[in-house]
Amino acid sequence: MPELPEVETMRRALAAVLAQGSRQIVAVRHGTVGLRRPFPRRMSSQLRGRTITSLSRHGKYLLWHCEGLQLVNHLGMTGTWRVVTDGSTRIHDHVALVLADGRHLVYHDPRRFGLVDLCPTGNGHPLLAGLGPDAMDQAACTTTHLVAACRGRRVPIKVLLLDQRVIAGIGNIYANEACFMAGIDPRRAAGRIAPARLARLREAITTVLAAAITAGGTTISDYRNALGDQGWFQHDLQVYGRQAEPCRICARPLDHTTLGGRVTVWCRHCQR
DNA sequence: CCTAAGTCCTGAGTGC
DNA sequence: TGCACTCAGGACTTAG
Numbered sequence A: 001m002p003e004l005p006e007v008e009t010m011r012r013a014l015a016a017v018l019a020q021g022s023r024q025i026v027a028v029r030h031g032t033v034g035l036r037r038p039f040p041r042r043m044s045s046q047l048r049g050r051t052i053t054s055l056s057r058h059g060k061y062l063l064w065h066c067e068g069l070q071l072v073n074h075l076g077m078t079g080t081w082r083v084v085t086d087g088s089t090r091i092h093d094h095v096a097l098v099l100a101d102g103r104h105l106v107y108h109d110p111r112r113f114g115l116v117d118l119c120p121t122g123n124g125h126p127l128l129a130g131l132g133p134d135a136m137d138q139a140a141c142t143t144t145h146l147v148a149a150c151r152g153r154r155v156p157i158k159v160l161l162l163d164q165r166v167i168a169g170i171g172n173i174y175a176n177e178a179c180f181m182a183g184i185d186p187r188r189a190a191g192r193i194a195p196a197r198l199a200r201l202r203e204a205i206t207t208v209l210a211a212a213i214t215a216g217g218t219t220i221s222d223y224r225n226a227l228g229d230q231g232w233f234q235h236d237l238q239v240y241g242r243q244a245e246p247c248r249i250c251a252r253p254l255d256h257t258t259l260g261g262r263v264t265v266w267c268r269h270c271q272r
Numbered sequence B: 001c002c003t004a005a006g007t008c009c010t011g012a013g014t015g016c
Numbered sequence C: 001t002g003c004a005c006t007c008a009g010g011a012c013t014t015a016g
Helices: A004-019 A043-047 A145-151 A155-164 A172-182 A196-215
Strands: A025-030 A054-058 A061-066 A069-074 A080-084 A095-101 A102-107 A116-120 A255-259 A261-264
Touching: A004 A054, A004 A061, A004 A080, A004 A196, A043 A095, A043 A116, A080 A095, A095 A261, A145 A155, A145 A196, A172 A196, A172 A261
Parallel strands: none
Antiparallel strands: A025 A095, A054 A061, A061 A069, A069 A116, A080 A102, A095 A102, A255 A261
């Protein structure tokens, strides 16, 4: 569930769940294995009795606001939340927030690249402090910001888009898609792209992320968001996962390579 | 055997 | 030579 549209889809689904029943946490259960880092000390006693007042998101981070305390949550590569009403558990369940009405919100994450941590409201969590503006925050994530971030940089533009310190929320799927939509070669050095073209890229980021949110995100293989439905944006992908298939604009076969350790797909003819 | 929606760390390289 | 910064590659983990 990892990039911005998938996290936003999850956020909305969880908000809907919380709106139709109790939002008070009466217990927290968690395993001993931990995720990317160990679970915070006394997580259960710190959260017990608190009400989840709202859920927000910055980049790929989901923030659970709990009356003075913030539950900071990253879904890693395979993290999901689901609602459990009968107390049943599955392998790779790691955290359960037990609500006053008996429902359990269960965090499930086979690869354990996700993260659950606590910090006081107001005090920004150290992990959030280094993040750039959220990719969907039009007021903060401007062309001016992108142009400044690209200046002097020799990294491929697609690698720069993946840097959460520059812009928060873009992952491998949407970095590929945004470069295609903007007609920019993903290998091109960030510092060697004209501002007018970066403006197009900025616009493409908004467009592709907004479309993906509307579609409920992208679902890879048979992955399912157990809270709601699967996403449908995989049917709208133009390049990601389509290497050697025909470009949807010019019909030439799509190229692929590795940039920043991630598969990169683009059209040699349509993207310069 | 290979690959995968992410992030963090290390070490090499670059420029001042 | 030193320092700060940049960038590439690997590690982490499980499932298919």
